[in-house]
Amino acid sequence: MKTxxxxxxxxxxxxxxxxxxxxxxxxxxxxxxxxxTYSGPFAKPSTLPFHAPDFTQxxxxxxxxxxxxxxxxxxxxIKAIAANKAKPSxxxxxxxxxxxxxxYDRAYNVFSQLTSANTSDALDAIDTxxxxxxxxxxxDIYLDDALFARVKAVxxxxxxxxxxxxxxxxxxxxxxxxxxxxxLLSAAQKVELxxxxxxxxxxxxxxxxxxxxxxxxxxxxxxxxAQLDGLSQAEIAxxxxxxxxxxxxxxxxxxxxxxxxxxxxxxxxxxxxxxxxWDASVNxxxxxxAYDTTAMVTQxxxxxxxxxxxxxxxxxATYQMYDRMVKTPAKAMEFMKGFVPALxxxxxxxxxxxxxAAKADGGKSGGQAIKLEPWDWSYYAEKVRKAKYDLDxxxxxxxxxxxxxxxxxxxxxxxxTYGLTFKRRTDLPVYHPTMRAxxxxxxxxxxxxxxxxxxxxRSNKRGGAWMNNFVEQSYLLGEKPVVSNTLNIAPPxxxxxxxxxxxxxxxxxxxxxxxxxxxxxxxxYPSLSGTNTARDFVEFPSQFNENFATIPEVLNHYAKxxxxxxxxxxxxxxxxxxxxxFNQGLGLGETLSAAMLxxxxxQLSPEEAAQPPMAFEAKALAxxxxxxxxxxxxxxxxxxxHIWDNGYASGYYSYIWTEMLAHDGWDWVVxxxxxxxxxxxxxxxxxxxxxxxxxxxxLYRDFTGHDPxxxxxxxxxxxxxxxx
Numbered sequence: 001m002k003t004x005x006x007x008x009x010x011x012x013x014x015x016x017x018x019x020x021x022x023x024x025x026x027x028x029x030x031x032x033x034x035x036x037t038y039s040g041p042f043a044k045p046s047t048l049p050f051h052a053p054d055f056t057q058x059x060x061x062x063x064x065x066x067x068x069x070x071x072x073x074x075x076x077x078i079k080a081i082a083a084n085k086a087k088p089s090x091x092x093x094x095x096x097x098x099x100x101x102x103x104y105d106r107a108y109n110v111f112s113q114l115t116s117a118n119t120s121d122a123l124d125a126i127d128t129x130x131x132x133x134x135x136x137x138x139x140d141i142y143l144d145d146a147l148f149a150r151v152k153a154v155x156x157x158x159x160x161x162x163x164x165x166x167x168x169x170x171x172x173x174x175x176x177x178x179x180x181x182x183x184l185l186s187a188a189q190k191v192e193l194x195x196x197x198x199x200x201x202x203x204x205x206x207x208x209x210x211x212x213x214x215x216x217x218x219x220x221x222x223x224x225x226a227q228l229d230g231l232s233q234a235e236i237a238x239x240x241x242x243x244x245x246x247x248x249x250x251x252x253x254x255x256x257x258x259x260x261x262x263x264x265x266x267x268x269x270x271x272x273x274x275x276x277x278w279d280a281s282v283n284x285x286x287x288x289x290a291y292d293t294t295a296m297v298t299q300x301x302x303x304x305x306x307x308x309x310x311x312x313x314x315x316x317a318t319y320q321m322y323d324r325m326v327k328t329p330a331k332a333m334e335f336m337k338g339f340v341p342a343l344x345x346x347x348x349x350x351x352x353x354x355x356x357a358a359k360a361d362g363g364k365s366g367g368q369a370i371k372l373e374p375w376d377w378s379y380y381a382e383k384v385r386k387a388k389y390d391l392d393x394x395x396x397x398x399x400x401x402x403x404x405x406x407x408x409x410x411x412x413x414x415x416x417t418y419g420l421t422f423k424r425r426t427d428l429p430v431y432h433p434t435m436r437a438x439x440x441x442x443x444x445x446x447x448x449x450x451x452x453x454x455x456x457x458r459s460n461k462r463g464g465a466w467m468n469n470f471v472e473q474s475y476l477l478g479e480k481p482v483v484s485n486t487l488n489i490a491p492p493x494x495x496x497x498x499x500x501x502x503x504x505x506x507x508x509x510x511x512x513x514x515x516x517x518x519x520x521x522x523x524x525y526p527s528l529s530g531t532n533t534a535r536d537f538v539e540f541p542s543q544f545n546e547n548f549a550t551i552p553e554v555l556n557h558y559a560k561x562x563x564x565x566x567x568x569x570x571x572x573x574x575x576x577x578x579x580x581x582f583n584q585g586l587g588l589g590e591t592l593s594a595a596m597l598x599x600x601x602x603q604l605s606p607e608e609a610a611q612p613p614m615a616f617e618a619k620a621l622a623x624x625x626x627x628x629x630x631x632x633x634x635x636x637x638x639x640x641x642h643i644w645d646n647g648y649a650s651g652y653y654s655y656i657w658t659e660m661l662a663h664d665g666w667d668w669v670v671x672x673x674x675x676x677x678x679x680x681x682x683x684x685x686x687x688x689x690x691x692x693x694x695x696x697x698x699l700y701r702d703f704t705g706h707d708p709x710x711x712x713x714x715x716x717x718x719x720x721x722x723x724x
Contacts, residue, residue: 038069042107048428049439050480052450053110053470055429060122063111067130070104071137077101078140082147090159090167093150094174098476098525108134109470116468117486118431119460124209128202135201139194142181151178166693170525173323173692180322182311189310196307200300207296208462208645211284214291215256215639216459218284220276222252230269232394237493246459256281258463258488258641260590260632263501265378266393271370278375285638286614293638294613300644301601301609309606317602317650325536325657325696329599332536332653336596338710339656340625342719343592347585347627354380357387374630381583389579393501396576399559399568400505402455402489402498403436409505409558410512413548417680418516419443422451432458434491440519443677449519452484455508456491456498462641463488465507467514467542473521473529481530483518485511497562502576506546513545514538520689528692535651536658537696541688543655543662550577551675581718586631588656588717594633595653596624598643602650613637661700663713668704 041057048054077100086092115127141147154160155175163171182193221243222228228236239252246253254264254277262281268274285293304316313319317329326332355372357380362370372380386392407422414420421441428437434456440449452470457463471482487507492498500508514531517538521530531538548554552573559568600620601609608616617637621628635642642648669679686703700708715722 038065038073038103040066040069042066042070042103045106049425049447050450050482051106051471052428052437052482055431058110060120060126063107063123064126064129066107067104067111067126068133070101070107071133074101074104075137075140078144078147082144082150084150088150088153088157090154090163090171093154094171095476095525097174098170098474098527102477104137105472109468109472113468113470113484113486114431116466117454117461118458119212119462127205127209131201131205132198135197136194138181139190139197142178142183143185143190143194148178148183151175151183166524166528169693170528173527176323180311180319185311193307193310196303196310200303200307203296203300203303204645207293207300208641210291210293210296211639211641211645212460212462214284214293215258215463217291218280219246219253219255220280221248222254222273222276225252227270227273228252228254228264228268230267231264232267232397234493234496234499235264235267235490237496238490241493255457255459255490256284256463258639259634260636261378261586261634263490263503265375266382268379271376274375274379275373282632282636286636293644297613297637297644298610301604301613302606304602304649305604305606305609315603315605317599320602320650324534324651326653329603329650332650332657333596333599335660336592336599336653336656337625339588339592339714339719342714343584343588344626346719347589347631350381350583350585351627351630353384357384372630374632377586377630381586385579385582389575389582391572391575391579395572396502397499398561398563399572400500400502401562402500402508404560404562405500405505405508405558406453406455407558408560409549409554410508412557413509413545413551413554413675414512414516416553417548417675417677418520418684419677419680420448420519425450430454447480449481449483451515451519452482454484454486455489457488458491461486461488464641465511467511467518467531469518469530472526472532473518473523474526475522475524477526479526481518481521483515485515487511499562505549509546509549510542513542516545517541517688520684521691522689523691523693530691533692534696535648536654537661537699539654539658540661540665540700543659544665547662547666547669548675553675581716584717584719585627588719589626589628589631590634591655593621593624593626593628593631594635594640595656597621597633597637598640598648598652599650601637601643660710660713661708663716664709664711665700665704667712 040062041054042062045051046054078097081093081096081100084092111123111126115123151174155171160171182190185193219242222239225236225240228239231239236252239254242255243249243251243253254262257263260281262277264277265274268277285291308314308316308319311319315329321328321332326335351372354377358372358376359369361380361383370376382393411420411422419442422438423441425437425439428450430437430452432454435452435454438451438453439447440451442448465485465487467483467485469481469483471479473479473481487504489498489500489504518530523529526532550573555573556567560566561568597617597620600623601616604616614637621633642652643650648654669675672679683703687699690699694702697707711720714720
């Protein structure tokens with residue numbers, strides 16, 4: 001997942017240079033005064049390379065003053081632009097807005113990552129206090145009549161119509177964003193919209209914080225190691241350590257993954273333990289206790305529906321998709337429904353296969369045959385996979401150690417394809433000791449970016465995996481990218497290697513695809529730079545990059561046994577490849593049902609959104625045509641952070657849409673020689689280094705020479721035979 005933060009930091013320079021040549025107004029002087037009176041660690045850019053954050057300088061008490069000063073300064077800068085008496089121009093209005101807010105961005109880009117990856121009660125309290133103020137700031141910008149009048153004047157002017165390239169895109173996206181956020185509403189409607197936005201911001205922050213807390217608190221406790229039979233000794237040791245750390249010495253705890261499915265379900269031999277883990281996962285935030293989020297969901301969904309109605313959209317999904325590659329929720333649903341017939345047939349076929357395995361397993365010693373339940377699916381899928389493909393996850397893990405996978409796999413592929421090299425920087429401070437920092441060098445040897453890697457799960461880290469920019473690339477602001485990848489790989493027990501599943505390996509390559517999108521950013525304007533693209537395009541580079549994980553040259557370079565150093569055997573690679581299309585009923589099914597659930601939630605009217613969330617979820621899932629009783633969505637409604645806080649509302653379909661782009665795009669790579677430097681240069685030139693400088697469909701056509709085609713994905717997923 002990509003987390004899109006605010007525009008990157010740059011020195012706070014006000015006055016004529018900032019404001020496109022017009023005289024400094026009282027508002028600009030106010031901004032200068034605010035910047036001068038704030039003396040905290042964000043008053044000036046970091047002195048570290050590329051203005052990378054200096055984590056040694058930040059204390060809990062620093063955050064709120066810095067963000068508040070940044071908000072005040074940005075508000076004053078924007079007011080200065082709106083109050084300018086000079087004729088509106090692209091430079092003194094649109095470009096000036098791109099320059100505004102550097103103090104705010106400098107502080108908030110770091111704070112936002114910490115509240116996601118290494119939070120505390122103190123940071124959560126500050127986040128709660130700041131989120132409504134940030135919402136108010138955005139409304140004060142986009143609902144400012146004087147400012148919009150200037151934007152519209154430039155948009156409608158001869159100067160505006162004559163702009164080309166990145167300048168034209170910046171003007172178009174700026175104008176569209178103002179209209180989308182309510183600039184055309186009446187004064188009374190704007191007051192109403194501001195109140196809604198404020199309440200939504202508070203609820204989204206509260207939802208996210210409660211979910212993070214619940215996911216940690218609801219980790220199930222087991223009394224004995226015997227209950228965890230099937231897990232490795234390292235995994236059992238990690239469970240014992242987690243329990244001890246949480247005050248349950250002598251017991252065992254399994255930390256919850258953020259998804260419905262839990263990794264341990266594939267291995268736990270004790271069926272009662274599987275059910276305990278399953279129940280803890282699916283009920284973590286819907287049990288009617290202090291961790292229940294369902295009331296928040298109702299409030300958020302209702303307010304969003306009311307907001308859409310206020311701005312004249314038929315529903316929130318339509319409102320959200322104004323700038324997407326897929327333009328409407330109807331088209332998104334049509335695209336997804338196209339997979340349902342073949343996928344449902346696959347689910348039914350696989351369910352029968354697993355049901356037979358479960359019955360055979362239950363009757364081995366004359367016991368009662370087992371009826372397959374959702375908590376059994378992954379367990380028996382693993383058994384069938386072992387039997388059918390002679391492939392055992394425990395055979396695979398010893399070949400995938402986290403840091404070797406990163407440095408000898410992920411980095412190696414980037415070197416062979418794009419010419420990048422990486423140097424570990426132990427002199428750069430990090431916010432957690434298990435992280436690493438690297439300097440990234442381009443093919444010509446020039447320093448390109450700073451990269452941070454934070455791989456391991458923690459109780460104070462939200463679930464999932466994501467990329468973010470501490471500093472966004474921009475020629476206008478003179479900034480180079482400072483990027484991080486954050487994952488939630490189970491940490492190893494002390495003294496043990498950090499071994500991961502192949503799913504984790506693919507996630508590592510996935511998130512690094514986002515990082516590459518950030519590294520290769522080469523834009524003038526920060527709001528168009530790198531990963532600042534539509535939700536249904538931003539996941540394309542990341543899904544595309546997953547393909548490098550299994551290129552034989554790459555795989556043989558990093559997949560080495562952690563004890564012997566031996567390369568992964570060719571026969572094991574063949575088994576991995578052969579098993580790729582197995583268990584698609586779960587693999588694609590849980591994602592597709594979650595994406596369809598998301599769209600259905602955001603097509604509700606305010607009245608419909610007020611119904612009990614779990615009752616609506618049941619109806620929505622039944623309407624998908626998939627076997628959601630046995631294979632629930634990847635995220636059920638009460639813990640679907642992507643759509644209730646992370647900006648993926650009406651956008652979770654993006655993962656499927658961009659997977660289609662990635663398979664079709666990879667088909668082009670294969671047909672043009674595979675992993676070569678020439679292809680790497682073409683990829684970078686056509687889409688990976690282009691940010692949002694063109695229409696997304698045009699970027700894709702620049703790369704492949706044609707519009708996206710779904711057949712390569714259908715074949716790769718095993719839903720149809722490969723064309724001969």
